[in-house]
Amino acid sequence: MLRPMATAFLLLMGVLLPYQGEFWPFNKKKFMKMNGAECSHHSECVSDCCLMDLNNRGALCAPKARVARLCLPQTKGSINIICPCQWGLTCISKDPTCSRRCHLI
Secondary structure (H helix, E strand, C coil): CHHHHHHHHHHHHHHHHHHHHHHCCCCHHHHCECCCCECCCHHHECCCCEEEECCCCEEEECCCECCCCECCCCCCCCCECCCCECCCCEEECCCCCCCCEEECC
């Protein structure tokens, strides 16, 4: 009796396992916005940066800052003025008179 149930369970898992992400009600990657898409909060963007667009009075998803680019730390608010650094970089100012930039530390 136990062996047929175990076999049925393993067969069912073999069918459902490849589709495991499809059954979650909130599959985050499905609803993430690409760079250039309108956003209202940084959590909506694949890049995790919703950048203020002063020309169009809105906000767009934008890539995070690369090495030596201007940056600001991630805000607790919904929209960034300047994007934070990419993963592995730190947003610091090496000179008090210069603005913050992304550096590998």
